[in-house]
Amino acid sequence: MKRLVWMGIGVAIGVIAFRKVTEAQSALGPEGLNRAVGRLADGVYDFADAVRAGMRERETDLRAALGVESQDLVRR
Numbered sequence: 001m002k003r004l005v006w007m008g009i010g011v012a013i014g015v016i017a018f019r020k021v022t023e024a025q026s027a028l029g030p031e032g033l034n035r036a037v038g039r040l041a042d043g044v045y046d047f048a049d050a051v052r053a054g055m056r057e058r059e060t061d062l063r064a065a066l067g068v069e070s071q072d073l074v075r076r
Contacts, residue, residue, distance in 0.1 A: 025033055
């Protein structure tokens with residue numbers, strides 16, 4: 001009996017989620033959805049660039065503190 005109740009709850013949540021996504025998609029329209037995904041992708045790329053810049057800066061600080069030259073670690 002418990003499984004039947006949980007299955008019903010799962011189906012209800014799935015239907016509600018599907019309706020919300022469909023409403024959001026129709027409100028944005030095809031061009032709006034593409035723009036929203038594009039903005040999200042741009043945000044992810046900008047965040048990744050900022051993380052990479054911070055990593056480079058921190059690595060430079062650590063190398064200077066340890067007195068390690070970057071040419072010493074070049075792999076061939």
